[in-house]
Amino acid sequence: MSFFGKTRAPRGARRSPTPSRKDSAGSEPPSPGGATSSRPLYLCSPFADAALVKGNFKTIVMLPKYVDIMEWVAVNMFDFYTNLNEFYGVINEACTQHSCPSMSAGPSLNYLWTNQGGKQAALPAPTYIDYVMSSIQNLLDDENVFPTKTNQAFHPSFPATIRTVYRQLLRVFAHIYHAHYQQILHLRSEPHFNSLFAHFLAFGREYELLEVKDIRGESNAPVGVGLLWERWKEAGILES
């Protein structure tokens, strides 16, 4: 569903649509240090399939009746940002300039930061993520981008802004899966983190925010979580 060219209806209360239960999958997680294969842990059973929401994510991303699409996208993006920021806050002691000298998301993939002048720079992951999260926070705080007053219209550039925000959040997910899944497992948060990511992907697909090249990467530099995306599509958790 595209949300270009729509006007908005009066705003309701912002409410988080992401399931926030923190139940574990019910089984004792194996030791994160026990993996011997070269396959990343997040692609191994049971971790790859641990999720809080069973079944397909399509139903929770669909636009509810009588809700304006701009408003729905805004609320959900706010929620993805908040949840992801919370996860990163918990694991960020492990994400240092030393452990993560580049913004990696695969064995041969390092994202470059594009500054305001259009110049690209290789930054350590914590610096890159700090820039991403601060810039999104600034947008969320900007009434011209995320209006909070009733009957205040969204700017026509809102969809383009949201696409950029989505791509940057995807990169943060990709880095955490690639470099910090051990910490997620250590906290036994993999069902919650997988659910958040699957929800994020399903939402991106539904509202045309997810670019296939962003989740797959290049053939010589694939995005690690691209395989997780494929796996969830095969399992029917995500739409293909």
Ligand SMILES: [Zn+2]
């Ligand atoms: Zn890191």
